[in-house]
Amino acid sequence: MSGHFPDLLRAFISDVMLILLLCTMAMPKYRDKRIYIAATAIILAANLGANYYFYRLEDYTSVFYVDLAMLLVIGIALKPLFADSVMQWCFSYITMINIYAAVVFLSYYLRPLFPDPIYGNIFLRLILFTAVILAFRRWVSRLYRQVLDYWHIYILPASALLLCFLGHFFGGDIQQMLTAHDSPLLSLTLLGLSIYVAIVHSLRTLTRQYRLREQNLVIGAEREYLQLATTGMAARLQLMETVATQNSRAAHDRRHFNHVLLGLLERGQTAEAASLLRRDDGAGPGVARTYCENPAVNAAVSHYAGLAQQAGIRTEISLDVPAELKIDALELSMVVSNLLENAVQACTRLPEGRKPSLRFVCRNAGRLLLEMENACGDETALDADGQPVVQAEGHGIGSKSVAAFAKKHDAELMYRVENGSFRVRLLI
Numbered sequence: 001m002s003g004h005f006p007d008l009l010r011a012f013i014s015d016v017m018l019i020l021l022l023c024t025m026a027m028p029k030y031r032d033k034r035i036y037i038a039a040t041a042i043i044l045a046a047n048l049g050a051n052y053y054f055y056r057l058e059d060y061t062s063v064f065y066v067d068l069a070m071l072l073v074i075g076i077a078l079k080p081l082f083a084d085s086v087m088q089w090c091f092s093y094i095t096m097i098n099i100y101a102a103v104v105f106l107s108y109y110l111r112p113l114f115p116d117p118i119y120g121n122i123f124l125r126l127i128l129f130t131a132v133i134l135a136f137r138r139w140v141s142r143l144y145r146q147v148l149d150y151w152h153i154y155i156l157p158a159s160a161l162l163l164c165f166l167g168h169f170f171g172g173d174i175q176q177m178l179t180a181h182d183s184p185l186l187s188l189t190l191l192g193l194s195i196y197v198a199i200v201h202s203l204r205t206l207t208r209q210y211r212l213r214e215q216n217l218v219i220g221a222e223r224e225y226l227q228l229a230t231t232g233m234a235a236r237l238q239l240m241e242t243v244a245t246q247n248s249r250a251a252h253d254r255r256h257f258n259h260v261l262l263g264l265l266e267r268g269q270t271a272e273a274a275s276l277l278r279r280d281d282g283a284g285p286g287v288a289r290t291y292c293e294n295p296a297v298n299a300a301v302s303h304y305a306g307l308a309q310q311a312g313i314r315t316e317i318s319l320d321v322p323a324e325l326k327i328d329a330l331e332l333s334m335v336v337s338n339l340l341e342n343a344v345q346a347c348t349r350l351p352e353g354r355k356p357s358l359r360f361v362c363r364n365a366g367r368l369l370l371e372m373e374n375a376c377g378d379e380t381a382l383d384a385d386g387q388p389v390v391q392a393e394g395h396g397i398g399s400k401s402v403a404a405f406a407k408k409h410d411a412e413l414m415y416r417v418e419n420g421s422f423r424v425r426l427l428i
Contacts, residue, residue: 004055010122011051011063015044015070017129018100022074024133025092026082027145039078043070061174071097087151094158095196101165102189103128108178109186140200143207150206154199161192218407292319292362296333301360304340313347313356320364327409327428335405336370338398339424343374346422350375354420368428376422382415388422402426 019040028036047070054062075093082089107124114120136144168185169177178185257276264273291301301317308315325332340360347356359373381389388399402424406413412427 004052006118006122007055007063008048008052010125011048011067012044013122013126013129014067014100014104015047016040017125017133018071018096019043019074021099021129021133021136022078022092022096024136024141025095025144026084026089029081029083035081039081043074043077046070046073061172064169064174067100068097071100085151087155091151091155091158094155094162098158098161098165098192099129099132101162101169102192103132105178105182105185105189108175109182140203143203147203147206147210150202154202157195157199161188161195164188165192291317292321293323294321294325294329294332295323296329297321297336300333300337301340304337304344308340308344308347308358311344311348311356313344313358316357316359317361319360319362321362321368322364325368331405332368332428335402335426338401339370339372339426342398343372343422346374346376346380349377351377368426370424370426370428372424374422375420376417378420380417380422382417386415388415 023036030036047066050066050070051063054060054066071093074096075089079089084092103125106128107121110124111117111120114123165185165188168181168188261273261276264270264276289302289305290298291305292298297319298321301319305315305317321332340358343358343360347358350356354375354377357375359371361371363369383389387403390399403413405411406426409428412425414425416423416425
C-alpha cells in the first residue's frame, strides 16, 4: 500500500477539495456541520476504496471513471443537504466537474516543473483547488447566492464546456490523453476561464441591476409619498385653520353667553336663564371636541369624525398623541386622514342591514401604536403581500400613502380582514 501512497494522497486531496468547492458554491440547508462531515466521510471512504483497487492494477483510466461516478453520486446524494434551487444546483454541479477537469489537466501539464513530478501533481491540485475556492469565496460567493434567475441560461455554456472536456478524456488511456493532447486541453481550459469570467461579470451586472431597481422602487414610493404630502398639505393647513377659527369664535360667543347668563341669574330671572340654557343645549356643541394634544392630528380626526357622525356611523375614538412628536406632525395627520377616510368610505358602502361602525385607538408607550377598525363588505380582501386589494381604478392612493409613510419611518404596518371587520395596525 505504501507504493500507492502518492496516488491515494492525490485522490484524497482531490475529493476533499471538490466537496469543499461544492459547499462554497452551494447554500447549506443545515447548521449542524456533523451532517456534512459524515456525508464527506462516506463519499471519501467509498471513492478511495474503489480507487485503491484500480491503483493496484495501475488502471488510471478506470480511476478517472470512478471519480466521475463519485461526482455523479455527489450531485444526486448531496442535493437534499443544500437549499439551492434545482437549476442553481445543476450549474454548481457542472461547474464543479469543469473545474475538476481543468485542475486534473493543469496538474499533469505543469508537474514537470517540480523535482518530483508525482508529488508536484499533488501539490498543484492542492494549490489550484485552494485558489479557486478562495477566489469564489471572496469575489463570487455573495452575488452568486443573490441571483435567483437565469441559471437555465448559464447552464448552456457550462454544459458545452463539460462536453468538450469529456470528449477529450474519453476514448483512450487517460494519461496519454492528458499528455498527448495538451494544446487542445490548454486552449479549452483558457476558453473555460473566459466563459466563467463572463458569467461572473453577468452575475455582477444582474446584482447591480436588482439593486438599482430596488432603489428606484424606493425612490418612486418616496416621490409618490411626497406628491401626496404636497397636495394634502394645503388641505391639512386649511383644515387646522378652520378648526382653530371655529374654536376661537365659539369661545368668543361662549364668553358673551356666560355674561348674559350671569346677568339673568344676578337679577333673579331664573326662568329666563333656564330657557337660555335649554336653547343653547339644543343648538349643538359649539366647540369642536379635543381628541388629542397634537393640533394637526386633532384637526384631522375632528374633521373625519364629523363626517362619520353625519353619515350615521357609530364612532369610538380614543387617542393619546402628544403635542410634540419625533416625526413630522403633518405627515402623521395625513396618515390619520387617509385611514379615517378609507374607514368612512368603507362604512358608507356597507350593504343594508349592516351597522356601520368605526373604532380608532392610539396608544403612546415610547412608540405610537395606531389601530383603526371598521366594518367592511364581503368584497374586502388582501393581496399576497398583505395589502388591501384595490376595488376600483383610481382608488388605493391613501393606502399607498400609508405604506410609503411606514417605509420611510421604518414602521410596522399590518392589515387584517376578519368576520366583516377591517383592521389596520401601525406601530411607529
